[in-house]
Structure formats: structure tokens, C-alpha cells
Amino acid sequence: MKPSYLLIAGLLATVTYGANASHFYANGISMNNIATIQDSILHTAMHTFDRVPAANLGDKKTMMPPTPEKSINELYGHFPMYGTMSIYGEYEEYEFAGRSGGDGKTPLLKNLQFTWQHYSDDVKLDNFGRADSRYDLAMTGITGGRTEFFDVITGWAAYAGFIDGKQSTSALQIDQHGGYAGIFSRFNLKHFNLSATINGGVLTNDADFALGSDNYTNMWAGAAANASINIILDDTFSLQPGVQVGYTWIESDSYASATGDDVSNSDLGVFEVAPALHAIKHIGSGWFGTAHVRYVAMMTDGGDLSVNATDFATLESDNFTEYGLSLEKTVGRLNLSGTLVRRDGGRDGWGGGLNVKYIF
Template identity: 40%
Template sequence: MKKASLLALCAFILSANGAFAAGSHIYANTFTANNITAFQHSIMTTAMQTFEGTAAAALGGRAKLVKHDDKDSKYLYGTTPMYGWPRLYGEYGDDGSVKPEQTGRNGGDIEYAENRPVLNSSWLNWQHFNDDVKFSGYDELNTDTDLIMFGLAGGEAQRGFGISEWGIFGGYVGSTQENNFVNIEEGGGYIGLYTGYNIQKFNLSLAANAGALYNNAENEYGTDEFANMWAGVAMNATYNIALDDSFTIQPGVYAGYTWVGSANYMSMSGNTVANQNFNMFEVAPEIRAIKHIGRGWFGFIDFKYAFMMGHGGDVVVDGIKYDDLNTRDYAEYGIGIEKSIDRFNIALNIHRRDGGRSGWSGGFNLKYIF
């Protein structure tokens, strides 16, 4: 009798585990929604850091003026005009006010400047991520993601004690998530707006975006198709501490909110899968060190820790509510190099994540300054 009871218990445990494995497809929307919050972080931080300027700009007033290779001394590390707008050097009129139409040191070069272009820079960025996502009470999910982004910046203007500018950005995202029970192909796009404000050593950036993602989730029953929409806002604040003419420490903090509109659909298994919307908050303090290595080359190292908070969205299948799958906080750290050539700025980076997400990422950025 006891032997029969033991066998029955083992059979029940095995059947329960098998049912959970077979039912993993019901969490497909949860997987894609959490992936959106992950690449949303990368979209926003990449956009804001690129709009904020080049590594040379982080040196602020302690940067040395370096003559450009073409012997036309108009560049600071290939980016900032040596004989430029009065706000960069503090030239004043006779009454002590800045004359925005005057150029050159004390107006010595030309009397009046042409109108500044509406656009002052454009950039193209590619990022690749390969990491394992850890959910509470569930197997890891391998994620492979590519982000292609572009941006245009303009509207640079004096605002009080600082300088402001605006920007637009957008791009494409393609991703694959898989484990032994499900394989999800994801593809979509997004568009966003940026505004930034700089007061000497302090930078404040704000961004908002929205996007859509179309998904194919392959499982043992067939392929489920569904879509997600998302919208988010983010803020990034940094402060440049120039220790000498070539080395800067840049502490900062990133904060963001992402709303993900979840899909309700009929699965190939015959189940009706209903998903609540996701509301995710993130706060990520960061420290960055920037060094002018020489001959216009810059290097940087950075470290951040992302605290993930919010409601992950309930999953209801045929009227039965299932447990939420929650991701954990993670750390991200990496290195990069950057160089300006004429009006082009080129940057490469490689990063590592550990914690709730573990894996590697790398990317390339090309920026043209008008």
C-alpha cells in the first residue's frame, strides 16, 4: 500500500512538471514584454548619451585646444570650433551683453554670422545583445537582440545659464528568445523625441518614445502570433568632474518608466490567453570615467546597476490566473573607445551584464556634426 502511494506521488510530481513545461507557451507575452523593458533601457540610454555630445565635451573648460590635421585651427578634438560662437568664450558687447549674431573672439574675425543650421548633427547606431534572462521560478531564456538606431539633433540655443537642444530618433529592433519549450521571433520599430539642457558641468536629458513589436511564438502546439505596443519616458542626469586636462569622472543616474500594451489571443493549444498590461520602473545609478588617450582618441569605462520595479502583468488562461514571472535587478559594466575625424565621430563599445540578465553586448556609433 505504501509502495503504491509512493508511485502515485512520483507520477503526480512528474505530470505536474510536464504540465508546467507544456504550458510554458502561455508566458510568451510575458517574455516579450520583459524583453521590451530591457531593450528600452538600451534605446533610451544610447539616444541620450549620443545627443549629449562627444567624449571631448565631457572635459568642459579644461579641455585643451588641439590643432586639426588639416591645419585649419577650428576644432577642439575635431568637434568644437576654436573661433566660434560667443557663448563658448564669453565675448560681450560694449554694454556687457552677449551678441548672438557676432562671431570670433570679440568679433575680430567677421562682424555677423550666418544663421545657425536647424540641424547640428546626425548619427547612426547599432547594438547587439546576447544574454540569458532569469525569471523567478522559471528556466532561463536566451535572448539575442539587434538594435539599429538613427537620430537628428538641432535647435541648439542659449536658455538662461545653459544651452538646450532637441532631437528625434527612431529605429528597428529584431530579437529571438528561446529555451527548451518556446522559440519567439520578434520584430518591430520605434520613434522618439529628445530634449537636453547643459549648464557647464551638469547635463540633463529627457526622452520619450513609442513602438510596436510583432511576435511569432513557436511551441509544441504550433505558432502563436501576437503583437505588443509600448511607450516610455526617461531621464538621464550627469555631472562632469574634470580631474585634469584629459581625465573626467562622470557620475550620473538614469530613471525610466515603460508601459507595455499586452496582447490577448487564442493559442494554437486551444487556450484563450489574456495578459494584463505591464508597468515597469527602472532606476540605474552610474559612474563613468573618460580619458583622452592621445591624438584625439578617447577611452571610457563605466558601471551601472539597474533596479527593476513595477507590475509585471497578470496572465489569465481560460479564466484561470497564473503566477507572474518576475525578472531581477542586474549590473552592467563595460569599456569603449572614441575618435573624431574632421566632422565625423566614431565610437565602439563592449559591455557585460550580470544578475537578472547575464551576457555580452557590443555596438558601434557613427556621428556627423554639421
């Protein structure tokens, strides 16, 4: 059915059902929110499992040979710290591994990490109106397996997490709970970076409205790749333009509503293109700051809604721009960072998060 006919059919259906029609769109709201949740998961995986921000300064992706260990007899009566001190990239030694690994024995990060994020947005949905969207993401993961093949350095990560969210309108409230898991791999060739990840998840939904409550489940699977290049301006400042491209398939759910209506939804496919620019700066004393701007464009296919064989208009969310600031510091074997995010456009609101890495 053509979009214009769908819109007319949706308007007629809304007139027919009156104010009681809003809960029919619950699954459409959930699927559009999953598309944004997936963007948050993918972007987080790309930029937390890659390296600490400091790793993109200078030439810090060079593999370093292990520091030779000396016996106690060789060290007795000498000052072994001179000439053997670990390089941490804070004194302009930008030709070395630096804080991308901490010292010569661990030239690239192997870590166990935990990330928590919260987002609160006002979402514009075409053919429906607005919805208030809030969700929390928690992610834990492990990185390892760093290897070097000629000039290419590779690494992998595995991650999993849970989701807690709430979508609401004046007549509808949707509580969401679920989890996800994925794997990640990256490749670095000098200043060029390529990362890729695949994942999947499940989300249960409880939609409450004046006439009752509907329950349904969504599952999804997706893959994405991110390509970027480090433009080294000086020993302490880098620009990193890049683009993230991905596709996510979201399984819909058809169910009998509490009102006795048969609600049918088709699956939703989401293709995403998100160009971005990151600026990374060594502020001093081991503090690093990162600023980024991203434009997130989502093209969708499917997600059609019908109730009792009557077609309704399909919900679609608009593109949005995201701005972010991060601050990072390594203390011993702990790497700590915090992020503040602003979104404008199809989603207006704020977000933020914390990341903790234990380096081993």
C-alpha cells in the same frame, strides 16, 4: 490575488498542463525583454545624442562666437593660420568649445547619426526559469537647435529605429520584429547635465513550440530623465556620476493559442532607476576612451497571466549590473565610436555596438 496564492495557482496550472504550459508564458517573456530593450534605447539616446565623449572634458560646453571671416585682400601676403586656428581641445585649451563642436563656428555638435547594437544574454525569470535572449537595435537620429539662455545650453534630437530579436527556451522560440521612435532634449549648466526623452514602439512576436505557433503584438510608451555632473580631475580626465530614472508602459496582448486555450495577459508597468558612473579620458592624438558601470533596477506592476480563467504565476526579471568600454575618434566630419558591454546578475551576457556621426 496575493503573490503566494499566485505561485500556488501557477504551480497547479503547470502540473495540470504539463510540459505544454511553457508557451503560455511567451507574452510574459516578450514584455520583460521589451523592458530591457527600452533600457538600451533610453541609455543610448542619453549618451549619443548628448555630445561626443570629449565634450565632457574641461569646460568645453562654453558657447563660442563665430570666427570673423576675412576678405581675400586682407589675407593676401599674410599667414592667416597664425592666431586664427580652430581649437580642437587636444592642446589643453580646456576653456574653449574644443571637440564638443570642432571649432568656433559650431561650438556644439549638430549631427546626423546611426547606431547599431547587439546583445546576447542568459535571462533569469522568476517563476519560470531561464531564457536565452538575443536582440539587435538600429537607431538613426538627428540633433540640432542648440541655443544658449544665460548660462544654460539646450539642444534637441529626434530618433527612430528598428528591433530584431529572438528569445528561446528548451520548448519555445519567440521571433520578434518591430520599431520605435522618440524625441530627446538636453540642458547643460556648466558641469551639470540634464537629459530627457520620450518614445514609443511596437513589437510583433511569433512564438513557435511543439504544438503550433502563436502570434501576438506588444506596444509600449515611455519617458526617462538622466541627471549627471562632470567632475573635472584634469585637462584630459573627467568622472561623470549620474542617475537615469524612467517609466515604461507595455501593452499586453490576449489571444487564442494554437492549442485552443484562451491566453489573457494584463499590461505591464516598469519603473527603472539606474545609477551610473562614467569615466572619460583623452588618450592622445584625438582618441578618447570611456568606461562606465551601471546598476539597472526595475520594479514592475501588472503582467498577470491567466489561461482559461486559471491564474498562472507572474514572470519577473531580476536587476543587473552593466559594465562598458568605449573608444572614440573624430576624422574630418565623421565621429566614430565602438562599445563593448558586459552584464551580470538578472541578465548574464555580452553586448556591443558602433556609432557613426556626421557633423555639420
